Amino acid sequence: MISVLVVDDHPIVLEGLAALIGSDPQLTVLATARSAAGARELAGDVEPAVAVLDLQLPDGDGISLGIELKRRWPSLRVLILTMHADEATVIQSLASGLDGYLLKDADPEDILAAVHSAASGSLVVGRSVSAVVVAAAASAPRTDALAALDARDLEILDLMVDGLPTSQVAARLYLAPKTIRNRVSEMLGKLGVASRDEAIALGRAAGLGSTRDRRRPS
Amino acid sequence: MLSSVAESRAESSVPSGGVTVEVLVAAVCFSLSAALAATSALTPQGPPSEALLAGWPILALAGGVVLDQRAASRVGRALTVLALVPVLDIAWTAARFGGSPTSLELARAVSELAAVPAAAVAIMIPWAFRSPRGVRRAVGLVVIAAIGALAVLAAEAGFVRSQVRVAGWVLLVLGCAGVWMLVARGARTDDRITRRRVAWLLVTLALAGAVVAAAWLVAYADLGYYVTGSVLVVMALAVARLSLLRDFRPLDEHVLDLVLVASALGAAVLVALLVRLGAALTHLPSANTSAVFTALVTAAMAAPAALWVRRTVLARRYGTGLISPADVAVITADLHAQTDPRDLLDKAARIVAAASGSRQARIVLGEDAPVIPEHWVLHALDVGGDRVGALLVESSNPEGPELRQQKIVAQLLPTVALVARAVGLAVEAEHARRDVARERDAERKRVMGDLHDGLGPTLAGMSMRVQATLRTAPSSEYAGLLTDLAAGLAASRTDLRRIVAGITPSTLDDGDLGSALARLVESFQGVAGGPRVTLEVALDTVLSSAVQVAVYRSVAEGVTNALRHAAASAIDVQVQARCGVVLVDVVDDGVGGQVVPGVGLSSLEQRAGTLGGWLKVATAEPKGTRMHLELPAGAEART
Numbered sequence: 001m002i003s004v005l006v007v008d009d010h011p012i013v014l015e016g017l018a019a020l021i022g023s024d025p026q027l028t029v030l031a032t033a034r035s036a037a038g039a040r041e042l043a044g045d046v047e048p049a050v051a052v053l054d055l056q057l058p059d060g061d062g063i064s065l066g067i068e069l070k071r072r073w074p075s076l077r078v079l080i081l082t083m084h085a086d087e088a089t090v091i092q093s094l095a096s097g098l099d100g101y102l103l104k105d106a107d108p109e110d111i112l113a114a115v116h117s118a119a120s121g122s123l124v125v126g127r128s129v130s131a132v133v134v135a136a137a138a139s140a141p142r143t144d145a146l147a148a149l150d151a152r153d154l155e156i157l158d159l160m161v162d163g164l165p166t167s168q169v170a171a172r173l174y175l176a177p178k179t180i181r182n183r184v185s186e187m188l189g190k191l192g193v194a195s196r197d198e199a200i201a202l203g204r205a206a207g208l209g210s211t212r213d214r215r216r217p218s
Numbered sequence: 219m220l221s222s223v224a225e226s227r228a229e230s231s232v233p234s235g236g237v238t239v240e241v242l243v244a245a246v247c248f249s250l251s252a253a254l255a256a257t258s259a260l261t262p263q264g265p266p267s268e269a270l271l272a273g274w275p276i277l278a279l280a281g282g283v284v285l286d287q288r289a290a291s292r293v294g295r296a297l298t299v300l301a302l303v304p305v306l307d308i309a310w311t312a313a314r315f316g317g318s319p320t321s322l323e324l325a326r327a328v329s330e331l332a333a334v335p336a337a338a339v340a341i342m343i344p345w346a347f348r349s350p351r352g353v354r355r356a357v358g359l360v361v362i363a364a365i366g367a368l369a370v371l372a373a374e375a376g377f378v379r380s381q382v383r384v385a386g387w388v389l390l391v392l393g394c395a396g397v398w399m400l401v402a403r404g405a406r407t408d409d410r411i412t413r414r415r416v417a418w419l420l421v422t423l424a425l426a427g428a429v430v431a432a433a434w435l436v437a438y439a440d441l442g443y444y445v446t447g448s449v450l451v452v453m454a455l456a457v458a459r460l461s462l463l464r465d466f467r468p469l470d471e472h473v474l475d476l477v478l479v480a481s482a483l484g485a486a487v488l489v490a491l492l493v494r495l496g497a498a499l500t501h502l503p504s505a506n507t508s509a510v511f512t513a514l515v516t517a518a519m520a521a522p523a524a525l526w527v528r529r530t531v532l533a534r535r536y537g538t539g540l541i542s543p544a545d546v547a548v549i550t551a552d553l554h555a556q557t558d559p560r561d562l563l564d565k566a567a568r569i570v571a572a573a574s575g576s577r578q579a580r581i582v583l584g585e586d587a588p589v590i591p592e593h594w595v596l597h598a599l600d601v602g603g604d605r606v607g608a609l610l611v612e613s614s615n616p617e618g619p620e621l622r623q624q625k626i627v628a629q630l631l632p633t634v635a636l637v638a639r640a641v642g643l644a645v646e647a648e649h650a651r652r653d654v655a656r657e658r659d660a661e662r663k664r665v666m667g668d669l670h671d672g673l674g675p676t677l678a679g680m681s682m683r684v685q686a687t688l689r690t691a692p693s694s695e696y697a698g699l700l701t702d703l704a705a706g707l708a709a710s711r712t713d714l715r716r717i718v719a720g721i722t723p724s725t726l727d728d729g730d731l732g733s734a735l736a737r738l739v740e741s742f743q744g745v746a747g748g749p750r751v752t753l754e755v756a757l758d759t760v761l762s763s764a765v766q767v768a769v770y771r772s773v774a775e776g777v778t779n780a781l782r783h784a785a786a787s788a789i790d791v792q793v794q795a796r797c798g799v800v801l802v803d804v805v806d807d808g809v810g811g812q813v814v815p816g817v818g819l820s821s822l823e824q825r826a827g828t829l830g831g832w833l834k835v836a837t838a839e840p841k842g843t844r845m846h847l848e849l850p851a852g853a854e855a856r857t
Contacts, residue, residue, distance in 0.1 A: 010675040016682030023689035083674045104678035105711040108685035147660065151652035174560050174581060176588035
């Protein structure tokens, strides 16, 4: 019998998952928890073979919980089961030494198969994960950091990310350098950063710059 | 206008342009002494003393130049005052002999008065010497010239032997030449106006000297007197005009005027000489009168021609100052294709530059004053009392625009201000549109996120429970129901995934439409027993992000529709981008028939329209349905 620990904050998923695992004669649900704290509180004498963890828990993330649990039970296999599959998270979880990553909306049979594979020591990556069919909401929106800015600010930040000095930004936008300086200082306030460089770093991280504006080849 | 001129003028190191009282006085002195010299040259009683023609007026000319560069210069004042010696001489002669004096009386009066200019020079030299070192050499040369003049005067009056006269002339000529060389050297300043002014003076003097010399060498003495007198009067007029100009611009017009006057004068002199030579050869009476008359007529006839040449040259150089319908056509030619209204500003600026003969112009939007580069002039653009921007004009001349160019720019300012205002409004509208689009996208993402994060786990959990129940009790009486439920839930999960993926194609964030479409089609492939979906992508044109999104969504919608309604066994997706046009075809071999556009199709049609393309759903041959979309590859969304 393979004992499984299930941690998920979504009650329907938790119940469904527990029922699904319980329906397999070779698997047994050792314990369930709805938070990272709940998982940590498990009595020291239980030792699950596989843990199925949700990525987003109310008091932490599944990856660090998985790392923590593996430290406690070195032979434990950890599967991340989530609605979200952006490449960075998948890579992060696998790089952290976890044993699998699959999506909740995979077929239930696939989930069971994944638990079995993980228990036998294989690395499991769900089919849709390997194809990285990533729904929009599954990856964090990329421009969130710049949500406070309006189109006028973005236009300026875009050119700043391209490395143009204030004078050239002004020339491109047909504005006076003083106007640009005023708007940039307003922009810093909106972004809550102290310097131009920080704003530029935010803009670059959000995908502004170079390729976006082909309108005006210099 | 004037303030803008001042701004540009402030750049040049030597302030000039305005006329100072000193220069005015120098001009008056020159005119007076030259007029008196000319009068005495034309005295009917005979040739006057050469000393009077020897160049006292030239001292005023030199004084004027010096004062123009350094208003309080003592040397300049001294030179100017010395030019008044002929005035004194003539006045003394008139007082002593009464009426119109003869040349002999003039010579006697001059010799009697010789002590006065000598004393004047003696007083002026120490006074002038307190000036900066740079002009001491000039003063020394003036002294040499003055000594020469005094020697000539003394010889004329019979105080010394007549051989001294030649030496006096040599000193006079050397001194004068030296002064003029210094003047020419001093004119090598950064200020182009001063340079031009001095060059103009030198050219005038050289021309006048050449004409006088030619008249004396070629013609007989009496014609020489007439020509000398005329040239002196013309020079007096020219120098007066030069000194009285408020602003010594436009430079090019002055050079042009000079060339035209010189040409007319030269033509008149040439014709007069030919007439006089002809008259002398044929022994006609009153040859001189005929020559003078012919010269006057030639000059008069040359005037209209000169004016015409002047107008033509200036119009070619500075433009007509008007915006022609052809110019407007150039501005508005590709208005509909402009992706950025600010491109209009470049066009308007180019037209201002072309119409005013300026090197280039630039328009800046907003209330803030832009940085003014060197040699650029700023003009504020106001509409209804509100500052909407600024027009910056770079003159072709380092010292700023000509008056004519300033007038033209001033005439165009209201139009340019309106253009700037319109462009400003268009930019604001575009920003507002983008903000709305961004908010809409963010809202849509949020809704999709909620759908995905809220509904997704619920469906997944329910699927697991149903599956678990099915596995633990495979033969219960509800097995059929549970199987149906499991299938329904699986379909719902797939639908949810597609809805979320189709509406917000975040897979496009990295800009690779081909692989995004491949992933999309792959997600459709997973349905057991579903149709075979094939994808063919040929992109050899760069697509704008708006077009990429539209293509992605239409493929998602087309395939989803085919899966839902067509009962097809194969769905073919073709995406081609060639020669700036994107073609998308989604063809199924299903039941076909009339397609009633739902929300999805309608919004796609609308989106295609805003991108300048179209979408059509029609029956395919031999059976099935074809969705066809055409878009310009580089289109940006417009609302």
